[in-house]
Amino acid sequence: MTGCRDTEPAKIAGNAATDTELSRVSLMIGQLGLGGAEKQVVMLARGLVAHGIETTLLLLSGRGPREEELAGSGVTIVSLGYRGITRPWVDLRRTLSDTAAALRAFARLVAHLRRARPQVLHAFLFHCYIAAAPAARLARVPVCVAGRRSLGTFKEGRRAQLAVERVTTGMTDFVVANAHAVAEEALRQEGLPRDKIAVIHNGMEERxxxxxxxxHLATDLPVVLCVANLRTYKGHEYLLDAMCRLQQRGHRCTLVLIGEGPQRPDLERQAQRLGIDVRLLGHRTDVPAFLARADVVVLPSLEEGLSNAVMEAMAIGRPVVATSVGGTPELLRDHGVLVPPADPGALADGLQWMLTDHAAAARLGKAAREWALEHLNADSMVERHVSLYRELLERRSDR
Incomplete structure (x- = not known):
């Protein structure tokens, strides 16, 4: 951890007795999809159980494919049934119904916390941590922790969201960011004191x-792989332009895109217009096989927290070319190729270097793997969370 404060955490209402030995933790996230945050929460939940800690995973809206990874782990899964709220100018009746459903889900959360009596509630992602903080107060949970997994760009200009976040953060004992860039933005945007936030990087398991x-991929060309949701901020349009530039320079490649999202139709049209070989494979659960097939892994994001896709490529020694945004430089500095965002020329240059200078690609891939083995293992990530939970619980019991 970095930046753990020595002053007392924000008080949680009530005078309920606090057990000094950490034995019960609840984690909370929206659902168990294939995203990076969900992967880290599942990993943390399994690790807590391995430490002998009774662990419950609260799902705000629903389950998902990662639930299979928890089978037989001893983690208890509870779904709260929140559906989200329709915009009022679209359907007022539906909005009122969804608001009532959200309130019922919040009531179920409070009731569950009162029954289960966790010592620590750790919530991940915006909609969860703004619900978790007041629920923890009402249920008299001793310690409430909020996770920050990405930059707060989506909140810029949204005063209501920022106001709600500041209020709920005031009810929260501590904030954990997964990258120094994420922590710095939270400090700036939310006005957090430095002694209320720490950085614990994502982890990776032995597998x-x-x-x-x-x-198997039907192509004789070099393979460039990008694993990212097909959303504007992931920068795929610049990647396709970079691939076109490579082709014009005489370096034809096959670009494999794993992920799904609203940009898919636009990207399909762009690829056809540019005349480049792009394979859009949608969501996949066999990403490791495609990492093994790739010559180079690329991430062209315009903004990023701490990319699991980059970490996974580093773990098996693949050379990575990525934009220098968010927490990515923390991963790739000195053992990857960093380029400016929204710059297809620079992206093409980086890819060309890795595709043509095989010695440099092998050297950077090896260095990335060695760094990941030392700094990004799951055991270390879980241990640091356990140490933080214990520290916060002890501070709470001392008051």
Whole structure:
């Protein structure tokens, strides 16, 4: 951890007795989809159980494919049934119904916390941590922690969201960011005191460091792989332009895009217009096989927290070319290729270097793997969370 404060955490209402030995933790996230945050929460939940800590995973809206990864782990899963709220100018009746459903989900959360009596509630992502803080107060949970997993760009200019976040952060004992860039933005945007936030980087399990059998892909060209949701902020349009530039320079490649999202139709049209070989594979659960097949892994994001896709490529020694945004420089400095965002020329230059200078690509891939083995293992990530929870619980019991 970095930046752990020595002063007392924000008080949680009530005078309920606090157990001094950490034995019960609840984690909270929206659902168990294939995103990076969900992967880290599942990993943390399993690790807490391995430490002998009774662990409950609260799902705000629903389950998802990562639930299979918790089978037989001893983690208890509870779904709260929140559906989200329709914009009022679209359907007022539906909005009122959804608001009532959200209130019922909040009531179920409070009731569950009162029954389960966790010592620590750790909530991840915006909608969860703004619900978790007041629920923890009402249920007299001793320690409430909020997780920050990405930059707060989505809140810029949204005064209501920022106001709600500041209020709920005031009810929260501590904030954990997964990258120094994420922590710095939270400090700036939310006005957090420095002694109320720490950085614990994402972790990877032993299996993430094993090279899988390469996926079958019908192409004789070098393969460039990008694993990212097809959303504007991931910068795919600049990547496709970079691939076109590479082709014009005589370096034809096959670009494989794993992920799904609203930009898919636009990207399909752009690829056809540019005349480049792009394979859009949608959501996949066999990403390790495609990492093993790739010559280079690329992430062209315009903004980023701490990319699991970059970490997974580093873990098996693949050379990575990525934009220098968010927490990515923390991962790739001195063992990857960093380029400015929204710059297809620079992106093409970086890719060309890795595709043509095989010695440099191998050297950077090896250095990335060695760094990941030392700094990004799951055991270390879980241990640091356990140490933080214990520290906060002790401070609470001392008051």
């Amino acid at each position: 993430d460091f094993r090279v899988a059998a390469p996926a």
